[in-house]
Amino acid sequence: MSDSSKDPLRALLNPRSIAIVGASENSNKIGGRPLLYLRKHGYRGKVYPINPNRKDVQKYKCFPTLGALPEIPEVAIIAVPGEAAVEAVQTCAQAGVKAGVIFSSGFGETSDPKAIAQQQQMVRIARETGMRLIGPNSQGLANFGNGAVLNFSTMFIETPAKDGPIGIISQSGAMSVVPYALLRARGLGIRHCHATGNDADANVAELAAVVAEDPDLKLLLLYLENIRDAGALADAAAVARERNLPVIALKSGRTQAGQDAARSHTGALANEDRVVDAFLEQHGIARARDVNEWVNSAELYLKGWKPKGRNLVVISNSGAICVMAADVASEQGMPLATLAQSTREDLNKILPSFATTTNPIDLTAALLTNSALFSQILPVIAKDPAADAFHIGIPVAGEGYDVAAFAADSAVFAKRTGKPVVVSAPQALVADRFKAQGMTVFTTESEAVTALNQYLTHLELIQRVRDRNPHMPMAPLQQSGELRMLDEVESLRKVAQHNLSVVEFRHSEDSDAAVAAFREFNEPVVLKGCSPTIAHKSEWGLVKVGVDNEDDVRRHVDNFFRTLRMGGAVSNGSVVARQVKGQRELMLGGRIDPIFGPVVLVGDGGKYVEAMPDLALLVWPFDESDVRAALKRLRIAPLLGGIRGDPAMDVWALTQACVGVGRMLADPDSKVASFDLNPLILGAEGEGYHIVDAVVYVSA
Amino acid sequence: MSDSSKDPLRALLNPRSIAIVGASENSNKIGGRPLLYLRKHGYRGKVYPINPNRKDVQKYKCFPTLGALPEIPEVAIIAVPGEAAVEAVQTCAQAGVKAGVIFSSGFGETSDPKAIAQQQQMVRIARETGMRLIGPNSQGLANFGNGAVLNFSTMFIETPAKDGPIGIISQSGAMSVVPYALLRARGLGIRHCHATGNDADANVAELAAVVAEDPDLKLLLLYLENIRDAGALADAAAVARERNLPVIALKSGRTQAGQDAARSHTGALANEDRVVDAFLEQHGIARARDVNEWVNSAELYLKGWKPKGRNLVVISNSGAICVMAADVASEQGMPLATLAQSTREDLNKILPSFATTTNPIDLTAALLTNSALFSQILPVIAKDPAADAFHIGIPVAGEGYDVAAFAADSAVFAKRTGKPVVVSAPQALVADRFKAQGMTVFTTESEAVTALNQYLTHLELIQRVRDRNPHMPMAPLQQSGELRMLDEVESLRKVAQHNLSVVEFRHSEDSDAAVAAFREFNEPVVLKGCSPTIAHKSEWGLVKVGVDNEDDVRRHVDNFFRTLRMGGAVSNGSVVARQVKGQRELMLGGRIDPIFGPVVLVGDGGKYVEAMPDLALLVWPFDESDVRAALKRLRIAPLLGGIRGDPAMDVWALTQACVGVGRMLADPDSKVASFDLNPLILGAEGEGYHIVDAVVYVSA
Helix, strand or coil: CCCHHHHHHHHHHCCCEEEEECCCCCCCCCCCHHHHHHHHCCCCCEEEEECCCCCEECCEECECCHHHCCCCCCEEEECCCHHHHHHHHHHHHHHCCCEEEECCCCCCCCCCHHHHHHHHHHHHHHHHHCCEEECCCCCEEEECCCCEEEECCCHHHHCCCCCCCEEEEECCCHHHHHHHHHHHHCCCCEEEEEECCCCCCCCHHHHHHHHCCCCCCCEEEEEECCCCCHHHHHHHHHHHHHCCCCEEEEECCCCHHHHHHHHHHHCCCCCCHHHHHHHHHHCCCEEECCHHHHHCCHHHHCCCCCCCCCCEEEEECCHHHHHHHHHHHHHCCCCECCCCHHHHHHHHHHCCCCCCCCCCEECCCHHHHCCHHHHHHHHHHHHCCCCCEEEEECCCCCCCCCHHHHHHHHHHHHHHHCCCEEEECCCHHHHHHHHHCCCEEECCHHHHHHHHHHHHHHHHHHHHHHHCCCCCCCCCCCCCCCEEECCHHHHHHHHHHCCCCECCEEEECCHHHHHHHHHHHCCCEEEEECCCCCCCHHHHCCEEEEECCHHHHHHHHHHHHHHHHHCCCCCCCEEEEECCCCCEEEEEEEEEECCCEEEEEEEECCCCCCCCCCEEEEECCCCHHHHHHHHHCCCCHHHHHCCCCCCCECHHHHHHHHHHHHHHHHCHHHCEEEEEEEEEEECECCCCEEECCEEEEEEC | CCHHHHHHHHHHHCCCEEEEECCCCCCCCCCCHHHHHHHHCCCCCEEEEECCCCCEECCEECECCHHHCCCCCCEEEECCCHHHHHHHHHHHHHHCCCEEEECCCCCCCCCCHHHHHHHHHHHHHHHHHCCEEECCCCCEEEECCCCEEEECCCHHHHCCCCCCCEEEEECCCHHHHHHHHHHHHCCCCEEEEEECCCCCCCCHHHHHHHHCCCCCCCEEEEEECCCCCHHHHHHHHHHHHHCCCCEEEEECCCCHHHHHHHHHHHCCCCCCHHHHHHHHHHCCCEEECCHHHHHCCHHHHCCCCCCCCCCEEEEECCHHHHHHHHHHHHHCCCCECCCCHHHHHHHHHHCCCCCCCCCCEECCCHHHHCCHHHHHHHHHHHHCCCCCEEEEECCCCCCCCCHHHHHHHHHHHHHHHCCCEEEECCCHHHHHHHHHCCCEEECCHHHHHHHHHHHHHHHHHHHHHHHCCCCCCCCCCCCCCCEEECCHHHHHHHHHHCCCCECCEEEECCHHHHHHHHHHHCCCEEEEECCCCCCCCHHHCCEEEEECCHHHHHHHHHHHHHHHHHCCCCCCCEEEEECCCCCEEEEEEEEEECCCEEEEEEEECCCCCCCCCCEEEEECCCCHHHHHHHHHCCCCHHHHHCCCCCCCECHHHHHHHHHHHHHHHHCHHHCEEEEEEEEEEECECCCCEEECCEEEEEEC
16 A cells, blocks of 8 residues: 555544535434534534535534535545445545545445445445545444544443543454453543444555554554455554554454354455464464453553563462462463572561462462561562563452552552563452552453463564564465466476475386486386376375386386376376485475465475374465474474484475475466475485475466 | 261351350451351351450350350361460360361461471361361351351452352362352352361362252352362262262362462472363363353353253354354354254344344344344244254444343243353443343353353263263272382283283293294294383384394394393393284373372374373273273374275274273282383274283382
C-alpha cells in the first residue's frame, strides 16, 4: 500500500467532517446510533446527516442529499440498504469523499449472486476515484481519542468508553467489542475499536497499518477470520514494529470445523493454520488461541517494563500457591530465579524459621500475625540481581490482615525494581486493594504467571524479529495456474540447478546405457524408472536399491520399461544413481501458498511421514537462523545434535538446503510451484547431505 | 481403612459435642474463631471452651480442664502450641475423645527435629486409644450442613457460607478456601470445606472416604500436594463411585520445580507425575492442572444431566463466536452435530436468508431486529436427535435486544431438552439475566466449551472405570529393600516363567557349547555375553547379531569371556539365541512404585527411547482393555494398526504381554522389583511377540 493510499484511511480515523447517508432519528437504528455517539464522545468536526425526509435529525441539521451539503464531507457513513448503498458510494466517490464506512449488510456475506455483484460494484466505483471503503457489513470505526465514533455497536452504551493506549481492529463486529468490554471491565482504556466487516476494499491489515501510526498506542489487538492479503499484514506488522507497538492477533478458523463455520460466515477461503502460525511469528505478531489469551496479558504491555529475562521469583503467604506457581512457571519455561546467598541470609533474619527463604518464598500464615513481614522482605528481594520478574500470590486475606499495607508495600516494591510484577488474589476485596495501587492483578496464580509468560515471550519474539535481516523482501505471489510434474531426472536437475546437493546419477535411455553407467560407478547402485506421470515410484516397483551386478541392472531396467509400458505411463528412461549413506533420512517439501507465498516443510523422512509427522514449517523469507530455530522444534532435534554414540549431523548443510529451496520457490524464473524431496540423506558434520529422490511441479 | 476406624472421622463431621482446648475470647485468634463460627453457623451440639484463666469465652461457659467438663466431648479442637498440644492429645485420648483437630502449627512442617518428634508422639498417643487426629497445622474442618465449623479460616468472614452439594478437602488451608471463594462467587453452595494440614494421622483421602458418604453431595474437590497413601485414595474413589459422586483432584507438584517447592513446604517425597496421572484416571478421578480447571466445570455437575454423547450444537448471534466455538470444540474432541434435514428446513423457514442453518447456527445481527427469533429456533433445535449438548453464545446484547426474553427462552429450552447447555456472555448484564434463569454462564465461548468438555470427559471416564473388572485388587506394596540384578539368562527365564514369550535360546558355558547350540539352530543366531553386573551389554560389545558360521561363534564367545575378564566382571557364560524378525521393536518396562505399586511402561523401542520417548504408562491393577486404551495414545498407534502396506501388528499378544508383566510385578512371590525388556519384537497379527533382551532386578 503506497503511503498516499493510506490517507483516506487516516481521514476515517480523524475526519474533519462526516456525512451520514440514511441518518435516523432513532438512535437504536444503524443510521441513528452514530449521531448519538458522535455527540456523546465529543466529536469536534462537522456532522452532516443526510435524509430527504427530515429537516433535522437528533438535533443536527439534516440535508436531503450529499449535493446539498455546504462542503464535500471528508468521509461518509453509508447506512442505506441494497442498491441505495451502491448509489451512495457512487455519489460520494464522484463528489470526492475520501472514504466511506458501509454499515449496510446483505452483500458479500450472503450467497445471493446479485448482492455479491453489488458489493463488487461498490468497490469498482470507489477504486475509480481512489475513495476507500470499509465494509460493507461493517459495524463501524470508533476513535475515542477524538470522538470520531462512526459505529453503531450497542456495546458503547452498555460499557462507556474511556480513552487509552489500546487499539482493537476486527473483521467481526462482536469481536471488536468483546475485547473492548473485557478490557474495560479491567479498568483499561481503549482508543480504537474498529470492525471492518466484509473487507471488500480496505481490510483489517490496511487499517491496522494506519492505526499503528497513533503514537499513543501501546498495544494493538487484531481479530482475523481469514487472511486474504498477507502483504498488507506484513506491512502493518512492520509499521507497528518500527513504532514499538506489539500486535496480538486472534486468528480463528484454526480447525477444519472452525474453517467450515468461517466459510459459511464470510465465504472466504481458509488459510492453512500452521502457515498462519509461522507467518505471524515471522512478523513478530503474537497469536492468541482464544479471547482470554488475547486480552489477559494486555495490561502488562501498558506498564513500560523493559524485562531483561524470564527468571521468576514467587512470593506468597501460602505454600500451596508457591507449589502451583512453580508448576506453571516451570511448564511454561520460566525458571525460578536462584536467590543470592546474601538475599537468603537477609530473609532469614526477617522470616520465622518455618518460612521458606528459597524461591518460591513462602511467608506462611506468619503474615497473619505480622503484617510488617511483607514490607520487610520486599526490599530485600528487590535487590536480588537474579530476579527478572515477580509473582505475588495472596490467596486468602481479610479480617486480621493489613491488606492495604500489603498493596501499598507491593506498589513501592514494583516501582523500585522497575521489573514486571503480577499479583494473584481470588478475593475481590484483596484484588481491588492491589488494583487501586496500580498493580496488575489476576484471580489465580496460573492466570498471572501465564499472562506474564505470554508477555515476555512476545517481547522476545519481537526482539528476534528485529534482529533478523531486515532486507528480506516477501516473494512476489505467482499465479501458478496449470502445473506440470517433472520426471525424476528433470526434478533432480531442477533442484541441482539451484545449488542443492543431489546424488550423483546418470540418465540412461535403455538398459545398455544403464549397464554402462553401473560400470562407471563400479559399486552397488540405485536404479529408478523415470516417468513424468508417476510420483510414487516405489509403489510401482520402479525403485531398486543395492543393485551390484550387470545382469540385475539390465533385468531391472528392462522390467521398469515393461511396467511403464503396461501401465500406459510415459517412459523417460531410467536413473542409475550412486547409493549414498548418511545418518538419517529427512524430508524437505515446499509449495507456493496462494496467500503467504513460498512455504517450506522440513523434518523426519521415511515411510511414515504422513502417519507420524515430525515437521517444521517455514514461510519465505527466512534465513539460516530461522531454519535453525525451526529445526530445534523437531522431535528428532536431539538426534541432529548426536546422541547414543551417533555423530552430530550436518545441520549447517541442512539449513543451507532449506534456504536454498526457499530461494528456488521465491524465484519466479525457477517456475517451481511445489516439490517433495524425500528422502534427503543427511550425513555427519562436514559430510553434507544428498537429495536422492525428487518430485518437482512447475507452472506450465 | 476398616469401617469402624472411620467412625471418629464421621464424628468430626457431625459431632454431638466439641471441646476447644485453648479457647480464646479474641475471635481473630485460632482458639477464638471456631466459637464465632459455631454460633454463626447454627451448630446445635454442645460447645465446651477450655481455658484455665476464664469463666466464659465468647458467651460460652468456659472450663479449666477437659476433666472439668460435664461429659466426655465427642471431638476436640486443639489450639495450644508445642508441648501443650502433645499434652492435650494425651488428655483427650485417655478420656476417650473420638477425634481431634489440631490447629497448632510448628510440628512436622518444620525442619526442627524436636517439633517433628512431637508430631510423631501425638500420633503414637492417639493410635493407642484409637483416637483419630486431623493435623497438626490444620486450618480445620467446616460442615455448613450442620454448622460444625471447627475451622479458623478468615475466608468465612469475608465470603459468607451457603450450604450446597459441593465438598472440598485440601491438605493446604489456602487451597480449601480458594475454591470455596471462587465457587461462592458463582453463587454455588458448599457443604464441606476441610483443610487437613500435615496429615500426620488421618489424611485427605481418609477424610474424603467419609465425606463421600454424604448423600447430598454432587461434587467432591480434592487438593493434594503429595499422595502418601494410594490405597486410601483408591478407597475414597470407590466410595464416591458407588454413590455417583464425581471427584476432581488438583494434584500440584507436577513439575520438578513444583516438587522442590512442595518438599520445602511439607517435607514429603514427590510422586512421579505421570504415575499420578495414570492412577487418578484408573480410579475415575479427574485431574485438574490448575485452580481454574478445578472449579470451572463445577456447576455442570450439579445439574443432574445424563449426557448421551458429545456432539455439540452452537448457537450465536455472532458468526465469529460460531467459528471460535467450533475451533475449541473440535480441538477438544467434541464434533459439531450434523443437524437433521428436517431441522434445517424448519430453521430455514424461521431464519433470514443470510443466517446459517447448519451447525454452528449463526443468527446474525438479525436477532437485534427480531428478538423472537430465539424463541422460534430453540424448540426446533431441541427436537434434533443428533444434538447431545448445546452452547449458546451471546457476545453482545443490550439496548435494542430483549435479553430477558433470550434468557427465559433458553431456560425453557434447557428444561425441555434435559441435555447439557452452556452459555457464554462477556457482558455482566447479559450473563446475570441468564444466571437468574438458572443457566450456567461463562465469560467466553472457550471457557464454556472447555468446561463442558471437561465435564463430559469426566463422566465418560467414570463410566469406563465402572465398566472395568471391579474385582481387581491393588497389589500389596512390597518393601523392596536391596535389589539384585539378574544376568541375561536368569532374566529371560524369569519372564518366561510368567508366561511371557521369550526368544528361543541356549545358555552355553563355553565356546564349544555355543558352537553346539549354533549347530542345533542351523541358521544365523544372536550371541550375547552374560554377566549379572552388566546391564548395558551392547556398550561392552557383548552382543553380536546375524552370526552365521561356527568360526565366528567361537571367536565372538571367546571375545566375550576376554572382555568380561579384562573388565573385572563376573562371567555367566553366553547366550545363543534364535534371530527373530518382526514388524517393530517395542519396549516394555516396569517397576514397583513405593506409593502406587506396580507400574508398567510400554511403547516404541530401539536406541532412542530416552531421547524421543513414546511411552504409555499403566498402574496395576489393569486389564487388556486398559492396555488397548493406553496403546492408542502412543505416537506409533497408527503403525500398530498397519499402514503404508505394512500388516497390522499383533496387538492382542502385546496386551497379553503388558498384563503378564503387570501380574508378575504384582505377585510378591516373583520378587521382581523392576525390569527392562527392550526390544520386544512384535510380529504381525497372529505372529505374537518375542522378548529378545531382558534386564530384571529382584529383591535380594
